Amino acid sequence: MLQYAFKRLLGAIPTLLVLITLAFFMIRIAPGGPFDTEKSLPPEIEANLNAAYHLDEPLIQQYGRYLLQILQGDFGPSFQYKDFTVNELIASGFPVSLTIGGLSMLLAVLLGSAFGIIAALRQNRPTDYAVMTVAMTGISIPNFVIAPLLILLFAVTLGWLPAGGWDGDGLGKVVMPVIALALPQIAYISRLMRGSMIEVLRSNFIRTARAKGLSETRIILRHALRPAFLPVLSYLGPASAAVITGSVVIEKIFGIPGLGRYFVQGALNRDYTLVMGVVVFYGMLIIVFNFIVDLLYGALDPKVRYD
Amino acid sequence: MTEASSTLMASAELAEDVRGRSLWFDAWRRLRRNKAALTAGVLLLVMTLLVLIGPALSPYTFDFTDWDHVSEPPSLETQHYFGTDAVGRDLFVRTLHGGRISLLIGVVATLVSLIIGIAYGATAGYLGGRIDNLMMRIVDILYAMPFMFFVILLMVFFGRNILLIFVAIGAINWLDMARIVRGQTISLKQREFVEAAVACGVSTPRIIFRHIVPNLLGVVIVYVTLTIPQVILVESFLSFLGLGVQEPFTSWGALVNEGAQEMESALWMLVFPASFLALTLFCFNFIGDGLRDALDPKDR
Numbered sequence: 001m002l003q004y005a006f007k008r009l010l011g012a013i014p015t016l017l018v019l020i021t022l023a024f025f026m027i028r029i030a031p032g033g034p035f036d037t038e039k040s041l042p043p044e045i046e047a048n049l050n051a052a053y054h055l056d057e058p059l060i061q062q063y064g065r066y067l068l069q070i071l072q073g074d075f076g077p078s079f080q081y082k083d084f085t086v087n088e089l090i091a092s093g094f095p096v097s098l099t100i101g102g103l104s105m106l107l108a109v110l111l112g113s114a115f116g117i118i119a120a121l122r123q124n125r126p127t128d129y130a131v132m133t134v135a136m137t138g139i140s141i142p143n144f145v146i147a148p149l150l151i152l153l154f155a156v157t158l159g160w161l162p163a164g165g166w167d168g169d170g171l172g173k174v175v176m177p178v179i180a181l182a183l184p185q186i187a188y189i190s191r192l193m194r195g196s197m198i199e200v201l202r203s204n205f206i207r208t209a210r211a212k213g214l215s216e217t218r219i220i221l222r223h224a225l226r227p228a229f230l231p232v233l234s235y236l237g238p239a240s241a242a243v244i245t246g247s248v249v250i251e252k253i254f255g256i257p258g259l260g261r262y263f264v265q266g267a268l269n270r271d272y273t274l275v276m277g278v279v280v281f282y283g284m285l286i287i288v289f290n291f292i293v294d295l296l297y298g299a300l301d302p303k304v305r306y307d
Numbered sequence: 308m309t310e311a312s313s314t315l316m317a318s319a320e321l322a323e324d325v326r327g328r329s330l331w332f333d334a335w336r337r338l339r340r341n342k343a344a345l346t347a348g349v350l351l352l353v354m355t356l357l358v359l360i361g362p363a364l365s366p367y368t369f370d371f372t373d374w375d376h377v378s379e380p381p382s383l384e385t386q387h388y389f390g391t392d393a394v395g396r397d398l399f400v401r402t403l404h405g406g407r408i409s410l411l412i413g414v415v416a417t418l419v420s421l422i423i424g425i426a427y428g429a430t431a432g433y434l435g436g437r438i439d440n441l442m443m444r445i446v447d448i449l450y451a452m453p454f455m456f457f458v459i460l461l462m463v464f465f466g467r468n469i470l471l472i473f474v475a476i477g478a479i480n481w482l483d484m485a486r487i488v489r490g491q492t493i494s495l496k497q498r499e500f501v502e503a504a505v506a507c508g509v510s511t512p513r514i515i516f517r518h519i520v521p522n523l524l525g526v527v528i529v530y531v532t533l534t535i536p537q538v539i540l541v542e543s544f545l546s547f548l549g550l551g552v553q554e555p556f557t558s559w560g561a562l563v564n565e566g567a568q569e570m571e572s573a574l575w576m577l578v579f580p581a582s583f584l585a586l587t588l589f590c591f592n593f594i595g596d597g598l599r600d601a602l603d604p605k606d607r
Contacts, residue, residue, distance in 0.1 A: 026457065026461070136592055139588075142540055142584070148566075152571070152574070245456075263456065270463075282456065283453050290451065
């Protein structure tokens with residue numbers, strides 16, 4: 001097990017390297033620099049600025065420098081937010097994004113699995129069709145459509161929840177972003193869960209359990225749930241990527257000061273280091289998350305052996 | 308020798324032919340029974356026709372500014388069937404026009420990903436061994452990239468032209484296709500007709516593209532119908548952030564973005580493009596599901 005985990009971690013190194021390399025060269029090849037403002041700077045000042053940020057060195061040297069920096073966990077200073085390092089910006093934005101993203105994932109897994117199981121148990125009956133139709137709707141309506149509609153209903157019309165922002169204590173500000181972000185994932189997971197649950201319920205060991213006279217609840221919870229959950233578990237990797245991507249629009253719509261907003265602003269301002277930092281950070285997050293999912297998969301699936 | 312091989316080829320082709328026809332016939336029979344998928348198919352056809360000829364039915368063009376009717380709700384009298392936006396442009400025409408672009412991007416970008424995915428997957432699967440290992444390892448690595456972020460970067464840095472959207476979205480969507488095609492290819496390459504082709508001395512690229520790829524069609528069709536809505540979604544996501552299609556052209560995502568900003572005073576600006584977008588995605592997903600059930604009966 002430990003050996004497997006170690007091997008798997010080693011396997012993540014080329015992935016990370018490709019990620020950093022892609023991001024680095026893509027940003028550097030792009031036209032326009034971080035100091036292109038409307039009024040052009042005097043050449044001496046621009047040269048000084050470039051020298052201060054090592055932008056005057058050959059590309060390959062900058063790349064090497066950046067790699068070394070990242071190895072030390074340092075994403076460098078931000079070009080636009082002059083007084084902040086990228087690490088500080090990530091530290092300020094990430095907790096917010098994590099709150100929303102984490103809650104959404106939790107909600108998606110819990111509700112999605114529950115709906116999926118209910119639909120599977122009532123296969124081809126009205127309940128099943130109802131759940132699956134709602135799920136299909138959830139997949140088909142993008143979250144940037146759902147979010148404004150939620151605002152319109154709960155903030156503008158009913159006035160129950162704040163329309164956006166992240167100030168003040170209250171839990172109200174979390175509700176709508178989390179729901180908007182979670183809905184498509186709830187839909188996906190319930191479809192997955194339904195499919196795998198139906199398959200598992202048809203298998204021989206469930207028939208055996210039924211023959212033993214176990215109660216239906218016990219069969220579902222003790223015997224069927226674990227194997228049926230495996231496809232959902234392996235979907236969590238892509239799901240986390242989808243939630244992270246989705247958070248960019250959700251943060252924009254609800255005016256939430258998270259990492260996604262920094263990314264869009266950074267990209268528009270050509271804040272090289274900030275954008276690189278966010279991409280690499282999110283890439284690492286997805287890699288780590290996939291790693292955890294893999295380990296969990298091994299723990300849940302008795303067919304997986306580590307030798 | 309030549310005679311023997313040609314009869315071999317002929318019989319192999321014949322066998323394929325008969326089997327292929329019955330597979331498609333079977334699939335069609337199953338699909339016909341799936342009312343949801345059929346309805347979705349008809350709706351989608353209607354939608355496509357509407358998007359193509361609809362703008363011609365209105366007296367307005369997509370970039371015409373009607374100063375007498377700014378931000379007006381839908382009305383038959385003024386012939387602004389979906390109302391007008393904040394600068395007096397007709398929303399009926401703009402929604403359909405945006406639909407053209409959204410659908411076009413959906414289809415073209417899917418084709419791009421299809422071509423890359425099939426070529427890559429079929430090659431890896433057919434060659435097998437070390438090359439396959441290496442090629443799939445590359446796919447694994449690319450799979451872990453936060454691609455949406457790269458697309459956003461591309462759009463920001465290289466200007467927002469439609470061509471780039473096609474390529475960028477197509478280029479990130481081929482990974483799934485490659486994996487699916489590879490799996491199918493591996494099971495196909497052990498079949499007799501491939502052996503026959505090898506025995507006849509057919510070159511490897513020719514075997515891949517003339518004998519393997521046509522047999523992947525079933526899987527590919529299902530995947531295509533499920534990829535198109537994803538691509539439309541990605542495009543509208545970009546346009547929503549203001550990074551996709553640029554004024555005066557529009558797409559459903561861009562319209563939803565404008566609508567969301569005005570929704571408190573002009574709800575129709577959000578509702579029409581949003582429903583068109585959702586309905587289209589809905590239809591594609593239903594058809595894809597139906598086709599999968601029809602072509603892959605083991606799930607029944």
